[in-house]
Each structure stands twice: as C-alpha cells, then as structure tokens.
C-alpha cells in the first residue's frame with residue numbers, strides 16, 4: 001500500500017510539474033511547423049528566449065518536448081543523460097526500411113558501446129594516416145572536374161562529389177561517383193520521412209526515391225561482394241569496412257548479414273551532407289568576410305610549399321580549422337539531437353514524462369550573445385588561444401554530445417582541413433557578387449542551399465603532387 005501511495009504521489013507530481021512545461025504558441029493545427037521548417041536553429045533560440053530551457057512544441061503534427069541551452073547540452077554527457085535518453089525510436093523506421101537488425105545510431109547501452117568499439121578505428125583520423133598525398137590528389141581531380149576557371153560552381157554539390165571520392169578511396173579503395181546523386185536522394189527522402197519525420201511516408205513511393213533506393217541497394221550489394229571476396233582470400237583491408245566485415249565473420253549474431261548493406265554504405269550517409277554542408281558554409285564565410293581569405297590563402301600556401309604533408313600539418317592549420325569551427329557554429333548541421341526519455345526525466349525543475357520524444361537543442365548556445373558576442377558575425381578568431389569562446393562547458397557542440405556524438409569527428413576535421421587548404425591554395429574564388437547573402441536549406445541536413453555558387457576566377461597554383469609520407473611501423 002505504502003508503495004502504491006508513493007507511486008501515486010509521484011504520478012501526481014509528474015503531472016503537475018509537466019503541466020507547467022510551457023507550450024510554444026503557434027498557428028492552430030499547424031503549431032510551429034512553419035517557423036521550425038524555415039529556420040530550425042533560429043526557432044530553438046527564439047523559443048529558449050521566450051519560454052526558458054524546457055518547452056513543448058507542436059510540429060509536423062505531433063507534440064514534442066524540447067530542452068535547450070547550456071544545461072541541456074551538458075546533460076547529454078552526464079550519467080543522468082546517458083541513462084535517461086535513448087536513440088532507438090528516431091532511427092527504428094530507417095532500420096526497418098533496410099530490413100536490418102540495427103544501426104549504430106539506433107542502438108543504445110552495451111550494444112551501442114560494442115558497435116562503436118568495432119567502428120572506432122575506421123572512423124578515427126588514423127584512417128587517413130599516410131594518405132594525405134592521395135586525399136590531396138582527389139582534391140585536385142575534383143577541382144579539374146568540377147571547378148573550372150571562368151565557371152560558376154554550385155558549391156554543395158561539388159563538395160559532395162569531393163567527399164564521396166575521399167571516403168570511398170579511403171574505405172573501399174574505390175570511389176562510387178556514379179552513385180553520388182542516388183546516395184543524396186536516398187538520404188534526403190529517408191531522413192525527411194523516417195528519421196526527422198518532416199515529410200509524409202508516402203513520398204517513399206515516388207519513382208525518384210525508388211530508383212535511387214534501388215541504386216543504393218545495388219551499391220551495398222557490390223560492397224558486400226567486394227568485401228566477401230577480400231575475406232575469402234584472407235585479405236580484408238585495414239579500414240572501416242574491413243573491420244565491419246571482420247566483425248560479421250567473428251560475431252554473425254551481432255553484425256548480421258542483413259546489416260551489412262546499411263553498415264557498409266553508412267560512411268557515405270554519415271559523411272556526405274555533413275561535410276559538404278560544413279565546408280560549403282566555411283567557403284561562404286571565408287569569401288564573404290573581409291580580411292579572412294588572405295589569411296586562409298597564406299596558411300594553405302605555406303602547407304603546400306611542403307613536399308610531404310602529415311596529419312600534424314593538417315591539424316596545424318589553425319586559422320583554417322578556426323574558419324571551419326566558426327562555420328559549424330553558425331550553420332550547425334545538427335541543430336538539435338533527437339531522443340526518447342527512458343523514464344520520467346527531471347530537468348531544470350520540470351519533469352519530462354517517460355517514453356516521450358524529445359529534442360535537445362544543443363546548438364542554442366551557439367547563438368547566444370552571452371557566450372559568443374555578436375553571434376551572427378563570422379569571426380574565426382573567437383576560437384584563437386587568446387579568446388577560446390567555445391571552451392566554456394556546454395556552449396559549443398557541432399558534433400553533438402553524449403554517447404551518440406559524432407564518431408567521425410576527428411576524421412571529418414582532417415578531411416575538411418585538406419579540402420579547404422587545397423581548394424584555396426589552388427583556386428582564386430569569389431562570391432557571385434560581393435553583396436550575395438547565403439541562402440540556406442533545412443532538410444535533410446541544415447546548411448547552405450544547393451543554389452549557393454561561387455565564381456572560379458582562375459588558378460593560383462598548379463596541381464603539384466605530394467610525396468607520400470612514410471609511416472613508421
């Protein structure tokens with residue numbers, strides 16, 4: 001009886017406290033869908049300012065809890081956040097679509113730790129060790145193909161090809177450039193309908209999606225056949241896809257045959273939009289902001305004055321890396337992280353009930369004057385050793401927070417470093433007009449609009465190949 005009384009008391013408590021969670025005012029039926037779809041980052045900041053760190057919002061036909069700000073970002077990395085939140089529901093439909101048993105993004109707890117363990121090395125920056133000459137050469141091939149002098153280049157698409165080629169060569173020894181458009185369409189439809197759920201599922205019946213989906217399945221089958229052949233001849237390569245295939249051989253119950261297609265094409269899904277959007281945003285910031293381009297060029301030219309480039313050299317591109325950090329602050333690809341509550345979750349004096357979908361607005365502090373003065377100004381020096389504005393706890397989280405934070409972060413940083421340095425070393429670029437203001441898209445991943453283009457005014461330096469780095473055993 002005592003137990004029941006305590007339990008009733010806690011139910012009442014939950015109801016009264018959760019009733020106090022403010023609801024964001026919106027248009028009848030539509031709620032905040034339009035505002036959120038237009039500019040999700042601005043929406044989360046506005047709602048945080050108006051309602052505080054916990055609020056409820058009506059979007060895309062569902063009621064959704066949101067927590068935001070520095071405390072919400074910090075919560076993600078605590079035991080309370082790890083135990084209290086799961087990823088499963090947001091990714092379940094995606095997993096089911098592929099007929100798989102799991103993906104890294106959809107599992108939690110011990111299973112998730114185990115899968116991250118399998119993938120950690122392949123997604124780390126060591127995956128690029130000794131390959132900077134090859135990555136630079138891919139940059140050059142991509143420049144020759146897609147960035148011709150005198151032409152106007154759609155930046156996001158050109159970077160999508162460049163990053164797919166880099167990831168493909170690194171992880172499977174081959175670049176599936178013929179599949180880039182299919183991968184892009186596949187991601188667009190699947191993330192919009194099944195993960196973010198901002199579009200109806202009926203869209204998956206469209207011929208455009210079906211064609212792209214068939215092609216991506218075909219790519220998955222090709223990769224499985226390729227890696228099976230390597231395994232049969234005892235020559236599985238030492239890279240992410242090799243590690244995943246080896247884990248399938250070692251533990252076929254955990255990495256099941258039906259999981260292989262989605263796991264082997266996973267790096268493209270994880271890397272294509274994220275990297276292309278971030279480097280495109282950085283390109284805009286660099287070309288738009290007075291005084292930045294010259295510093296980027298000087299650093300890039302100093303790098304490529306060397307005959308051999310190493311990881312330390314790429315990580316030493318302080319100013320270029322600061323431009324990338326600043327681009328990811330102003331144009332984060334993950335405005336909020338999406339989770340479900342495992343139990344009634346107390347946060348900032350409120351209780352979010354069990355099994356509720358919840359957005360965690362980790363990017364909100366990116367736009368707060370308190371942490372980043374003049375927050376909409378592109379100012380790479382915020383990240384300099386003197387200022388270190390991003391170092392306050394919880395204020396900067398472009399790669400997410402907590403157990404599901406980006407596994408490819410370090411790899412992404414070095415790849416983006418090579419892309420930016422080679423591009424600005426090789427080419428004289430400018431915006432289409434100096435007063436151009438960046439147009440953005442919100443789906444499937446927020447970032448510069450596909451229409452964002454730059455002019456290639458000419459070549460600054462020729463494509464001199466690098467001498468490969470000799471790695472010590």
Ligand code: HEM
Pocket residue numbers: 104105106116123167267268270271274275278328333334337338398399400401403404405406407408409411412
């Ligand atoms: C600028 C580039 C990138 C950004 C900003 C970025 C950002 C993110 C974010 C915010 C998450 C967390 C999502 C969540 O918690 O729900 C994430 C997860 C992930 N990212 Fe990245 N990412 C980038 C590039 C890459 C690349 C190049 C790869 C690998 C090729 C990669 C691999 C992953 C993986 C595997 C996960 C899932 C981790 C897990 O669920 O445990 N990312 N990324």
